[in-house]
Amino acid sequence: MININNLSKSFSTLEVLKDINLQVNSGEVVVILGPSGSGKSTLLRCINGLEELTSGTIEVSNIVVDAKKSHKERNKQIKKVRLHTGMVFQQFNLYPHKTVLENVIEALLIVKKWSKNDAEIKGETLLKRVGLIDKKDVYPSRLSGGQQQRVAIARALAMEPDILLFDEPTSALDPELVDEVLAVIKELAQDGMTMAIVTHEMTFAQEVADRIVFMSDGVIVEEGPPEEFFSQPQTDRAKKFLKKM
């Protein structure tokens, strides 16, 4: 599903990702852990082209983005990749000038050119799935953070992505609102959705992950099934990280 090879990413002189190799298989839930500044979010953002690659390749649903190719060619590929990926952001990034339902169906109308009727039926189904159908005509500013994030998940699902990317989906939420969002993500995992999740919620990671990827200083230090990672971390850095949690 995702195949990352020798990916490096620098912001001017600062190298934030160093020679990353990572595979995510269909139906797999990969949770990326690591201290702040370890490059987790950047890695996620490279997958759907929100960050440009400095070197290496990323393959998503058989579409290859190669850092060696021309800018124009890469952009073409990235645009295709984005049709196969959905993203959920830390700050939700709902469109404030559109209602909940409009937020969910916007890309269906604009990118996929669905008819309004079809899109609304689809949007309503998704809002039911995240438990917010009664809020469909409300503007995002009227919703709690947890509700906003659930709408954002519905919006990402609307495009029927092969894989969902979550960039710290609960980090901006009040503690009492975290669970409702995690519950939705867990349901998606049970339904077999392929997901890559960056999070600081350890218990959640343990429950939902098929595999943990632990990053530090721009490299993947350790990866494995959650039972192993949490009970017997192999590296000192992972041990230190888990102790602090």
Add this chain to the structure above:
Amino acid sequence: MDVIWVNLPFLLKGAYYTLLITIISMFFGSIIAVIVAVARLKGNKFIRWMARAYVSIIRGTPTLVQIIIVYYGLADYGLNLQPLTAAYIALSISIGAYLSETLRGAIQSIPKGQYEAAYASGMSPYQTMRRIIFPQAIRVAIPPAGNTFIGMLKETSLVSVITVTELLRSAQLLIAQYYVYMPFYLAIALMYWIMSTGFSFVLERIEKRLSIYD
């Protein structure tokens, strides 16, 4: 007061031209503003430079001078514009520069996350601008743009110098006929004030309509 009542139709016709010039200049000025704002934000080096030069020149010179250049100056090159046409052109170009800065600021105030959410869902930069960024930027730009529009309404009095019979010139023509100043000047001052207030009212309504999502 009688002289006012008798000549009211004439003054109202002047007010009509004042409004007409304001609205037409607002319309074309807004189109210029959108193009210039986007050019400054998204254009290549040359286009950005052009847009900056335009804004700098227009904001750095008196509107009166711009009007005179368009009407009298261009005539030197055989371009004899009708006074009203010259007024439309000069004022549209003038207001476009101010509005483009307002709009640019408004576009820049939209958080980066809005672009990212739109891009991540597969939208093109154009679609993102049109559907996501612009509608939000307009909302931010409305109050300061409203000030510019009201300023515009008053600046139309400047085109009296190129013989457009708008409100101020209507009064001047009547004064030349009756040899009294105060009644006419007070009357048009009142008419300007009524029109400005009307404008503010309309803008407030628009602002309210656009802010339903707050």
